[in-house]
Amino acid sequence: MEPQAYQSRVPIYPRAVKGRFRTLKTAILVLAYGVYFLLPWLRWDRATGTDQAVLFDLAGRRFYVFDLVVYAQDIFWLAGLLVIFALLLFFVTGLAGRVWCGYFCFQTLWTDVFMFIERMVQGNRNARIKLASSEWSGNKVLRISVTWLLWLLVSVLTGLSFTLYWGNAPDLFIQMITAQAPFAAYATTLFLTSTTFVMAGMAREQVCTYMCPYARFQGVMFDKDTLIIAYDDERGERQNGRQKPSKGLLERDSRIEQQVGDCIDCGYCVQVCPVGIDIRNGMQYQCISCALCIDACDTIMDSIGYPRGLVRYSSEHALHHERATRLNLKNLGYASALFITIAALVWSVVTRSDLELNVRQIRQPLSVQLSDGRIQNRYEIKVNNKTSRSMRYRLTMEGLNQAELDTGHFTEFEVPSERSMKIHAKVRLDPKQVTSSRQEFIFVLTPLDTKESQSVRQSSMFYTPGENLKP
């Protein structure tokens, strides 16, 4: 063979298979697609803001997720969520291997759908191989273009649905099809359309093999107890290896007698593999643990009356008849980190106050002396009303005897729903009243015309210059 400068992809034509795992995978696919494509259209009853159940409103700097409204200052929750996803991925990988890759990853799901379209239009594995190797003809052009058109349709719907999460779906959809939507909407849709088409239609298993970082580092989370999809070498090969079922080797008993393996070398497990590997060669980095080879092998075993499980979910230890301990230190560590992070995030979401009070002492200068000898400090106070109605508040202070609070032209503040407001407050105090140059006190913000909401307190400092303090 001549040296090649570039390695071209070996095309893979996976064969269809029916079975337990195929049914499970299809169910997950239908559920995931249902959520992804329909969620932007779900309406939700809210007192203010949008009536879309899930909306990521970048312009308004609010994320609406059902009854939860996430403000710009809550964005660290996103970091918490990402940490949880990462830990969950680690934990599940340590315990059960590449479950994410095999059942949930969008690359797997979309590739699955694209392969389904391929199969509907071009037929099963053999028909597709034949079509690919045949001369160009009207039939070939028709079948390939119909496949590509259907792929494109799914890609466009995918891109469009993603875009609809970032605007009011019914309005945005109308705008999109009447060419009135913002540039960003079209750019996002176009980008996702093209990536969907290329990744699910063309690149396929190369995304997992070459591009995906998780696929590269997931191996470090594996141990000998991690669930893997494995070919039972002992049973499949015995002493004399696998053999086609020829005369005298049809019955399992006779195979055992002659020390011939249970594998009849039908090749079904290789034909169904979406990444084009032979599971009988052992664990390989390309394997996305989709479990279709289990379905394939089980189908064959059933048909020839051998017990199932020649290819099955197992682990290194289980395969070698060693004791398996799922709950090792590593997995417990992942689990506890996961639990702590989830608890912290839930705590943070649940205990968020509807009213936020932020006090910043103006430090330039810290204080000024007034004509009557009193000392004045100024504070910039930010009130954030996160409730769904306009609220009135009164600001008072505690902890500084005989101090005067001056909030300028307003004594009560009206803050509209989901808005914030800055108050410039002045606090005046006779230096004779204090003994320390830094005196702690508390601002209290009390919502008026309502009994449900508690007042919010925030401590701050009152500064008196040393020269004004009584020695």
Add this chain to the structure above:
Amino acid sequence: MSKDKTQQTVQTTGHAWDGDLQEFNNPLPSWWLWAFYATVIFAIVYWVLYPTWPVGNTYTKGVGNDITYTTTDGKEVTSHWNTRSLLLKDLADARAEQAKYVEQLKAASYSDIAKDEEKSAFAYSMAKVLFADNCAACHQAGGNGVIGPYPNLLDDAWLWGGTFEKIEETIRNGHVGNMPGFKGQLSAREIDNLAEYVLSLSGQGSDATKAQKGKPLFSSNCAVCHGQDAKGQILMGSANLTDSIWTIVNVPAAATPEAKRAAIVNLLKTGKSRQMPAWKDRLSDTEIKILTFYVHELGGGQ
């Protein structure tokens, strides 16, 4: 893509070091190659669309990338794509957005602004920038001034009046404040007595007999500006000498009664002249209005 296939295509560079060390000549995946070609095509498209190549004294400008923006003096400028024009366009857009609010303030009276939470919040934040650009050089970023040359705007003493109207007048037309020196007119002992009297006005005196001697001197020399009651007069911008605030000499910082007196003696001898420049030609009416509101809020106004 099983192991067997890969091994078939892997070549070595054909050279062996130390007998058996060989370098694999692994083929690149074709997707990588196509990605490389795509970057080349991207570069060529970029050359066409954006300014790229130097040609003699000039450079290729790119096609179809004009940026049009309006300058501060209302001129429409169209230029080929460049980051400076991009910035100027952003600034013009921001000015247009800001103008909506500024228009509202232009029409509003001071009490309108003060009563409206939104208007006062906008005036406050816009004035902060105007203040930093125009006023902070003397009055400091926080408005606390410098004892001596530049009055503190945060306290409740208003030399030239603290109503909206008076503050606006001060910003618009400026003021010259002059405290004359008395070196030739009064003897050193008289100035010392006078200083003690001035201290006693705000309850900081330490020598009642000296102060008593200073009292008639005050009536004949100082009262014409500072008033008989020594509370100052807005008309002349003269300071109230009976309160705790000192704008020219830092009496509170002086530790001993002697040091306090010496600081005042020094001022009485040499005098002090201060000037607030007029801003009417440098700032627009609306800018002056916004600044007036801000300064009024800083010290609480009158």
